[in-house]
Amino acid sequence: RGGMALSESVAGATTFERRVLRSAGEHHYLRVRLELPDGGARPNVAQFKQLVVSALRELHGEAGAALPVDVLTYEEKTLSALLRVVSSGLVKLWSALTLLGFYQNRRCAFRVLQTSPFLLALAGNSRELVLD
């Protein structure tokens, strides 16, 4: 998956090897929050995963629903979750979450807070920084 380039110096005095890795990583991580303004029952983990898969199915069909998506963490109180998806499927997942409008006939919205190919980068969020 990563591209590697090998190059040698022209004069032949010293040979060096240069490796270029083009892919950022196998998976992309998304921190999302589901907004359900009406104070109804909150979905649990299984229902949340089913919601994500059904959003993919609605927009991208069966091939989209088959995309390997994992819910790494889920907090029911705040309805926020960490999702992991294969890098090639990031656009599909993100667009499916953006265009989702209803959960069990209740209006809802997905807010994508952070996204990164590295999980560690999701630990800090400069947008939520509160300056005194």
Place this chain on the structure above:
Amino acid sequence: FTVFTFSVGYSAVALNHVIDFKEKKQEIVKPVSPSELFPSLPIVQGTSKRIKVLTRLTLVISDPSHCNLLRSTSPNIRLYDIIAVFPKTEKLFHIACTTLDVDLVCINVTEKLPFYFRRPPVNMAIDRGIYFELLYTPAIKDSTMRRYTISNAISLMQICKGKNIVISSAAERPLELRGPYDVANLGLLFGLSEGEAKAAVSTNCRATMLHGETRKSACGIVYTVKKPRKAEEEEALPACKKAKTQA
């Protein structure tokens, strides 16, 4: 509503008035000044400036006689920052792209386009600095509209090659708004490249705002011409310098 847009990450919002000419006796009303609606605007996340709230007028035209309104100098039209036009037929689309004095041409996303885009009017619109607008909120509400949105957007992309596109929401509730990066991702779905998709949300919108400002302010151009020098001096100057002084 503005507090919500501020928390989602936008720095400028335009309030839209839609005028549909099919109904009788439509008059262009003065736009509600933003300062009346929001006494104090919240500050954009990350900077110290306040959110800009602009007013915008959308004219739904299905008849060439409706365009006369734009040509007439109705005082109320000049009060709007951005003017958009929603043509319903191919002829009107051609007129809107080539002669009408507007900033945006709305592309219908809620139903199958009754006409196909052709390259000449689209290219002329791009040269004139007019942007094509796509809405994404209908795609959130209904799955049939999703199909129409994507198919109309893709056919537009094939003709205009991704230039001069603005993606906006026609949101009526704060829940129907999506963050700017989400909308840029939708642009990727429509067939734009990554840079074009981001531009569709940021650069092109700002260009539309500036286009509206120039439309409001500029009415004519004054340029000065230097008087030509005497004959022997003209020969002494090299050719390029001559051209500069005569411009």
